[in-house]
Amino acid sequence: MLKKILLLILISSFTNSLWGKNVAVLEFQNNTGHKGLEYLSKSLPDSLSSALSDFKEIKVVERRAIDKILKEKELELSGILEQSSMTRISKITKAEILIMGRYTGDPENIQLSIKAVEVDTSTVVMERMISTTVKDIFDQSHRIGYLIGAILSGKGVGSVSVNSTPHDAKVYIDGTYVGDTPLTEFKVASGSHEIKVVKGGYFDSETTMTVGENGHERWDAFLPEDTVRDRFQIGFGVLYLMLPSEKAITPSSLFNIHFGRSFNRLIISGEFAFGGLGNKTAYDSGFGNEIELEQWYNLYYFAGHINFNLFPRWKYFSPVIGAFAGYGVVYYNRESAATSEDEAERIKEFTSMFNLGPELEFSILPASHFNIFLDIRYIIYPKKILRNEYEGNLFGPRITFEKELGLNLLGIGGGIRVYF
Amino acid sequence: MRFQSRSIIYMIGSVLMMLIFIQSTCDLDKPLVPQLQPKNPFLDGVTTIDIEYTFSAQSGGDILYKSADYFIYEPPEQASLLMLGVFSGPIQVSADNEIGTANLIAGHRSGLTGFSRTTMYVKDLLTFSQTTKDFTTTTYSSTGTNAYKVAVWGYDKNGYLTHASPAIDIKIAWTK
Numbered sequence: 001m002l003k004k005i006l007l008l009i010l011i012s013s014f015t016n017s018l019w020g021k022n023v024a025v026l027e028f029q030n031n032t033g034h035k036g037l038e039y040l041s042k043s044l045p046d047s048l049s050s051a052l053s054d055f056k057e058i059k060v061v062e063r064r065a066i067d068k069i070l071k072e073k074e075l076e077l078s079g080i081l082e083q084s085s086m087t088r089i090s091k092i093t094k095a096e097i098l099i100m101g102r103y104t105g106d107p108e109n110i111q112l113s114i115k116a117v118e119v120d121t122s123t124v125v126m127e128r129m130i131s132t133t134v135k136d137i138f139d140q141s142h143r144i145g146y147l148i149g150a151i152l153s154g155k156g157v158g159s160v161s162v163n164s165t166p167h168d169a170k171v172y173i174d175g176t177y178v179g180d181t182p183l184t185e186f187k188v189a190s191g192s193h194e195i196k197v198v199k200g201g202y203f204d205s206e207t208t209m210t211v212g213e214n215g216h217e218r219w220d221a222f223l224p225e226d227t228v229r230d231r232f233q234i235g236f237g238v239l240y241l242m243l244p245s246e247k248a249i250t251p252s253s254l255f256n257i258h259f260g261r262s263f264n265r266l267i268i269s270g271e272f273a274f275g276g277l278g279n280k281t282a283y284d285s286g287f288g289n290e291i292e293l294e295q296w297y298n299l300y301y302f303a304g305h306i307n308f309n310l311f312p313r314w315k316y317f318s319p320v321i322g323a324f325a326g327y328g329v330v331y332y333n334r335e336s337a338a339t340s341e342d343e344a345e346r347i348k349e350f351t352s353m354f355n356l357g358p359e360l361e362f363s364i365l366p367a368s369h370f371n372i373f374l375d376i377r378y379i380i381y382p383k384k385i386l387r388n389e390y391e392g393n394l395f396g397p398r399i400t401f402e403k404e405l406g407l408n409l410l411g412i413g414g415g416i417r418v419y420f
Numbered sequence: 421m422r423f424q425s426r427s428i429i430y431m432i433g434s435v436l437m438m439l440i441f442i443q444s445t446c447d448l449d450k451p452l453v454p455q456l457q458p459k460n461p462f463l464d465g466v467t468t469i470d471i472e473y474t475f476s477a478q479s480g481g482d483i484l485y486k487s488a489d490y491f492i493y494e495p496p497e498q499a500s501l502l503m504l505g506v507f508s509g510p511i512q513v514s515a516d517n518e519i520g521t522a523n524l525i526a527g528h529r530s531g532l533t534g535f536s537r538t539t540m541y542v543k544d545l546l547t548f549s550q551t552t553k554d555f556t557t558t559t560y561s562s563t564g565t566n567a568y569k570v571a572v573w574g575y576d577k578n579g580y581l582t583h584a585s586p587a588i589d590i591k592i593a594w595t596k
Binding site for chain 1: 501530
């Protein structure tokens with residue numbers, strides 16, 4: 001056994017003379033309590049070592065050899081070691097830098113802590129703590145390994161400082177949470193980085209920064225207040241009803257007023273709508289001419305809407321999808337028989353009917369207290385409405401036929417809305 | 421004194437005779453309106469269309485039209501579409517103002533060539549077809565003198581049956 005240790009020391013000394021700093025990546029400590037995540041204790045250091053091996057100035061001590069030595073010397077793997085233990089390992093492996101790590105949490109949210117320590121001086125060269133998922137953890141550990149490599153090799157390292165209005169926002173660099181604002185001279189590998197600042201109740205702000213070697217970049221992020229969530233709304237609009245399911249119906253307008261409240265991305269609102277639909281009919285009088293008669297429908301209904309804000313953080317334009325269901329009356333208006341035109345009176349018959357349909361809405365400047373919206377919806381009346389059709393008669397009153405009409409319509413319009 | 425009284429009686433009598441003569445002369449210029457003809461429209465719930473009697477002669481109390489005679493009716497402007505019907509028997513009308521055509525033999529209407537909104541000559545009446553239930557383009561012709569009922573009815577611009585005349589009883593002597 002002693003021979004093996006001596007051989008390792010000899011190899012380490014030799015490689016140390018050929019390459020730059022010797023770095024040993026120790027096995028990470030699993031504090032998650034999940035045995036299923038135990039494999040990360042070895043595979044994460046492998047990922048880190050792989051990144052370090054890209055730097056010629058760094059010699060990564062073969063980790064299996066380290067594990068073997070540690071077991072033989074009965075040193076406890078604690079992830080973050082005591083100084084005495086670090087010194088002993090350093091002596092054995094000839095590693096100047098020890099990289100240790102531990103992780104906790106669960107598969108969906110793993111907190112990974114990695115520390116690089118210069119053994120001789122007990123100086124923490126770099127320390128990172130990230131929150132990520134199992135899916136992304138190797139990518140993240142590889143990045144950290146690359147950053148450690150850049151720092152140790154003294155090449156390709158820069159820094160960024162991130163501030164925000166308001167303060168205490170979370171800063172993510174390349175998708176990894178690195179701390180809260182103000183973040184000062186945070187070391188990163190030189191190159192391009194995606195930086196995102198996030199704070200609850202405010203819109204995210206993100207940018208791309210290119211950091212040069214030994215360079216320092218600063219970013220003051222402004223986070224607009226996210227007022228889309230949890231607020232009351234009142235508004236009115238108009239829909240142009242078109243493309244009716246029956247040709248007898250002529251397009252017209254439907255006016256609506258609505259009141260509602262948003263619950264995060266969900267918007268629940270009530271609407272009162274009213275409008276009319278043309279229903280002109282023409283028939284041969286029997287005398288050789290055609291007679292046109294005005295008939296029309298008046299619609300009045302209350303409807304409930306449930307909508308979902310697809311992109312609540314979009315600042316200038318926000319699409320919302322949803323559905324509505326309503327109940328109201330359809331008045332059928334027509335002329336009655338009368339002895340003269342002057343005496344003609346209008347007959348009103350009404351039918352109570354349900355309606356429902358899908359809805360697509362686009363809000364312009366959705367975060368402001370006052371906005372304009374565009375509304376597209378398809379209104380379906382499951383029950384049919386009545387329509388009169390006529391036939392001329394030379395020897396008596398005209399002959400009247402009642403016909404059922406399906407009333408399905410496309411509504412396109414818009415309106416204004418106030419939030420409070 | 422006795423002479424004077426008799427003269428006064430003669431004078432009064434003369435004046436009365438003159439008045440009766442003048443009155444009877446004036447009556448000759450007016451249409452002869454038979455007292456027994458109906459005055460109400462033959463349909464229910466409609467406005468009346470007046471018919472004037474411009475016949476040639478009365479025959480034993482009957483109104484006698486000849487082929488060269490004409491009917492005059494004065495429909496209001498609201499009655500934009502008109503029908504004139506000559507029935508050979510009673511005009512059958514149902515409760516909902518549907519007019520039976522079984523006895524309809526001739527007439528005219530709006531939309532056909534030669535129809536007038538105010539005056540229709542007997543000689544211009546068209547034959548009614550029981551097949552097509554409309555007037556043909558052929559003028560009606562018959563022989564002898566027969567009794568008929570004549571009526572006019574009209575529709576407003578929206579197609580409502582809104583006007584009708586009384587159904588008058590006449591005789592027509594179908595002579596050229």
